[in-house]
Amino acid sequence: MSVDDTEGPQGTGESQHSEPTPAWCIAANVVLEREFGEDKEIRRGTRHFKPGAKVFIVDFYWGMGAEQLVVIGRHRASGRFIELSMASKHLANLRAQLVYSPTVIKAVMAHHQFGRFEAGSDEQRELAEFIAARWMESRGSTQPFVTRPPSPTGSG
Numbered sequence: 001m002s003v004d005d006t007e008g009p010q011g012t013g014e015s016q017h018s019e020p021t022p023a024w025c026i027a028a029n030v031v032l033e034r035e036f037g038e039d040k041e042i043r044r045g046t047r048h049f050k051p052g053a054k055v056f057i058v059d060f061y062w063g064m065g066a067e068q069l070v071v072i073g074r075h076r077a078s079g080r081f082i083e084l085s086m087a088s089k090h091l092a093n094l095r096a097q098l099v100y101s102p103t104v105i106k107a108v109m110a111h112h113q114f115g116r117f118e119a120g121s122d123e124q125r126e127l128a129e130f131i132a133a134r135w136m137e138s139r140g141s142t143q144p145f146v147t148r149p150p151s152p153t154g155s156g
Contacts, residue, residue, distance in 0.1 A: 020102050024127075025128055027097040028057060028092065067087060068085050113127075
């Protein structure tokens with residue numbers, strides 16, 4: 001088992017191999033379905049993430065109206081963490097969340113948005129809560145916390 005596969009804090013003793021301090025960032029879910037192309041074809045999830053997959057937003061491109069975000073999440077095929085820029089319209093249910101995964105913490109702290117504060121600090125939490133709340137008020141979308149869309153009504 002590699003260090004990247006461990007989740008959550010280990011005991012309270014300090015050592016060279018202790019887990020990193022949890023960090024605050026914004027968690028979101030990939031939309032269950034989205035329109036694609038000129039024909040408005042319905043596709044599930046995105047090219048890299050399964051529908052409903054949890055991703056962590058580690059940075060924003062504010063100058064472009066935050067239409068693109070930097071996220072880290074598990075790839076739909078390999079299951080490995082990947083970090084990429086994706087359209088904000090493909091995300092729903094933004095919320096502040098404390099992250100324990102060493103891989104995600106490293107990505108969060110490497111970016112200016114949350115990395116400028118000490119991991120787990122009140123300032124980091126307040127920023128994550130502020131951004132998530134304002135986002136959901138202004139243009140955020142919500143969806144059920146499921147990985148499969150409900151079956152069409154009237155069938156059967």
